[in-house]
Amino acid sequence: MSTDQRDSGRPLALVTGASAGIGYQLALLFARNGYDLVATGRSDSIDRAAADFEQHGAHVVPVRxxxxxxxxxxxxxxxxxxxxxxxxxxxxxxxxxxxxAFLDTDLDDELDLLALNITSVVALAKPVARHMADHGNGKILITSSLSATLPTPYETVYGPSRAFTYMFAEALRQEMKDRAPGVTVTALLLPGATDSNSTPAPAWATPPSAPAPRRTAASRSPPRATAPSWPAETTSSAETCVRNSPP
Ligand SMILES: NC(=O)c1ccc[n+]([C@@H]2O[C@H](COP(=O)([O-])OP(=O)(O)OC[C@H]3O[C@@H](n4cnc5c(N)ncnc54)[C@H](OP(=O)(O)O)[C@@H]3O)[C@@H](O)[C@H]2O)c1
Structure with missing residues (x-):
């Protein structure tokens, strides 16, 4: 980030998983609300997403x-x-x-999921929380899922991983109230099934007159700039969180 970007006067937000799906939409909201971004993804599609965010005036550091x-x-x-x-x-x-079915799924794949969905959240939350506590303010949003609230057969590892992030966020939220009251922690609990790269649109979100085309790897990229089939509560929760963090 160049010197003029350091002096942009805009607040800075970090969004992980910003190259697609929910993270992409959240990063767009931050860009539209006057934030600069450190935006991360696993693949080089984060560079394309960063260019989209910059269209809204944000200075973006893409990180792969x-x-x-x-x-x-x-x-x-x-x-x-x-x-x-x-x-x-x-x-x-x-x-x-x-x-x-858990009897059929691959253990290494599931351990990899746990490393991403649980371990990386804890590992990143540590320096983030300490940094924000030192500065006396900040806002942390942790994506959980409706799957956190009930058993999820046939997603037997995924659902509990989101339950962890929900309870982790709630616990950290309470600690921060005691130790760093200017730092808020919010769990994004309400994403139900949301049309994204990893999750196809649920049948109830597809208008009967416009059947969803079969999705291929090519059709999933680049990420869409709008998410008209999101459940309304998902979008409003996210927007509320971003707008609660004014520059
Ligand atoms: N979609 C749903 O129905 C739904 C519902 C509730 C909650 N959620 C939660 O919402 C979050 C985002 O899901 P999504 O559906 O928006 O997913 P998505 O469209 O597949 O996007 C996933 C994002 O995470 C990044 N990512 C994946 N694996 C990674 C890794 N190993 N290291 C770093 N980045 C990685 C991807 O980067 P690349 O694109 O570069 O690979 C992408 O930016 C997840 O935590 C999910 O549990 C989703």
Missing amino acids: ADLSERDGVQVVWQAVQDTGRPLEAAVLNAGRSIGG
């Missing part, structure tokens, strides 16, 4: 890192530190799901 690896978390946090700016908001969103 595999957050299921501890080194990837370090790369992301180093990118935030390299800006030399206080982090006003952090969205810990990168995550993935695995469907199928």
Whole structure:
């Protein structure tokens, strides 16, 4: 980030998993609401997403890192530190799901999911929370899921991973009230099934007159700039969170 970007006067937000799906939409909201961004993804599609966010006036540092690896978390946090700016908001969103019967699914794949959906959230929340506590303010948004609230057969590892992030966020929220009252922690609990790269549109979200075309890898990229089939409560929760963090 160049010197003029350091002096942009805009607040800085970190969004993980910003190259697609929910994270992409959240990063867009931050850009539209006057934030600069450190935006992360695993693939080079984060560069294309960063160009989209910059269309809204944001200075963006795109970071490509595999957050299921501890080194990837370090790369992301180093990118935030390299800006030399206080982090006003952090969205810990990168995550993935695995469907199928537990008897059939691959253990290594599931352990990889846990590394991303749980371990990376804790590993990144640590420096983020300490940084914000030191500065006396900040907002942390952790993407959970409606799947956190009930058993999820055939997503037997995914659902509990989101339950962890929900309870982790709620616990951290209480601690911050005691130790750093200017830092808020919010769990984004209400994403139900949301049309994204990892999750096809649910049948109830598809108008009968416009059947969804079969989705291919090519049709899932680039990420869409709008998400008309999102459940309304998902969009409004996210917008409320962003708008609660004015520059
Ligand atoms: N979609 C739903 O129905 C739904 C519902 C409730 C909650 N959620 C939660 O919302 C979050 C986002 O899901 P989504 O559906 O928006 O997913 P998505 O469209 O597949 O996007 C996932 C994002 O995470 C990044 N990512 C994936 N694996 C990664 C890794 N190992 N290291 C770093 N980044 C990685 C992807 O980067 P690349 O594109 O570069 O691979 C992408 O930016 C997840 O935590 C999920 O649990 C989703």
